[in-house]
Amino acid sequence: MTTLQAPNSAGMATALARDYAVQVDINYGTAQSGTPEWVFVMGLNKVSPSNDITLQDDGDIHSNGRKSQIATAIGENLEIAGLRKGNLAAGFVADPGQEKLRSHGEDIGAANTAHVRYWRTDGIDEAKEGYFAASWVSAADDKEGLYGFTCTLTGKGQHKKIAKPTAPTAKTITLPSGSTGGTFTVTVDGQSTPGIAYNATAAAVKTALEALSTVGAGKAEVTGSAGGPYTVNLPGTVSTVTASGTSLTPSGIVTVA
Structure with missing residues (x-):
């Protein structure tokens, strides 16, 4: 009897974490809401989608004392981080995508909500669009450090799968x-x-x-x-x-x- 083994994976390609693109709708929350204008969020060094799952025990007296977990809710979240970048042509003009997220993250109520889409730029089938509560944290640590940021985007409602945007x-x-x-x-x-x-x-x-x-x-x-x-x-x-x-x-x- 031969134990089943997985085939050799040496010839397989490995997906790179950097192959993500993130855009924010700069019209959302303005008089132009409803007509998205997407701009890239530049300077990113981290894009981390995650699911926040609520579990409850649906076991009963016939489960022989064993727990049985079932998912009753799910949150679709996105955490991004990067370096503050901008245009030096006329002084430092911060990247518009970063600025839009920062403005959401420094407000409350409806103004805190960001309209965001993100996708893999490789062949992996992953592309979503949704609304997020934004939390923005700037990181200017010391005189020898770069000015960075972290933006935690907590999902609001169900997000939709989208076709990957194509170049114009x-x-x-x-x-x-x-x-x-x-x-x-x-x-x-x-x-x-x-x-x-x-x-x-x-x-x-x-x-x-x-x-x-x-x-x-x-x-x-x-x-x-x-x-x-x-x-x-x-x-x-x-x-x-x-x-x-x-x-x-x-x-x-x-x-x-």
Whole structure:
């Protein structure tokens, strides 16, 4: 009789603890609540999801004196830690993601709640979004120490599994030189905008794109001068972007690169 043994694991890959991304909704708790604007929380050196389980004994007189535990509630929590980082271009401007969590952690009531999502950046199927009570602790220890922080995020209610966010689809839309009038259209995954004025502002192009169901409200970023070129960021789910300049004056080719 041969005792069953596990196979050799030498050829298996080991998951790295660093392969996490964390974002906080900077619109949550403001007048723009309901339209999430996600920013990364930078400078992290620890991301630790955990479950806080409440157990009760459901044993009875037939259990032969043995306890029998059953989970009756679960809390989904997240603890992160890192170093205070920011932009030195105009003095020290703290990272917006860190600042949003710190502001939640230094308040009470509804203002203490943070809207957060986190996911693994490797192949492990782990990505969640939820609301958390935030506790922020700064750590400035001594003259030779770095300024760090710990943020304990205690789950509020059930969190939802989400698809891992994808990088935006970035495009540059350029009208032909010498355009003096007329309109152009942009087609995103088979849906086309109405005619957009040849000298439209970036805001007008954004409005036209977000009216498409293949893009969606609040899911396009457009920058550039009136008349372009326009730098456009669309959801990562977008696969094909084309444009037409047949209604421009004079008619010409609108390039998308």
